[in-house]
Amino acid sequence: MAVPKKRTSKSKKNIRKNAWKTKVEKQAIRSLSLAKYLLKTKPEDPAVEKLLNRLNDETSSQKPIAEGEGNDKPSDAN
Template identity: 65%
Template sequence: MAVPKKRTSKTKKNTRKANWKKKTKIQANKGLSLAKSILKEKTTSFIYNN
């Protein structure tokens, strides 16, 4: 017989959501930084053809 799962507390849910948002913010900042460096053509981390 199926048994319903216990409900996740609000604090756990909010903590997980905050961690997820923090990770996405870091990745967005890295992407923006990389785009800025490419536009300024002052990048040293990789080589690309013009």
């Protein structure tokens, strides 16, 4: 029969969470800098150029959400 393990302490949980956040932050910075580089320079690789064109088409086809739209809650809270 399965026995529950001991509870992980807050400090150990926070250490693990912080390590994960650090890894994620590094990857996000790398991805952002690569995206900035690709947008500023002309890509020589046709696959990258095709990807950038597709991303530009997707962002231009999305309509921005107007103020007040998408709010499911009624404005009158009475």
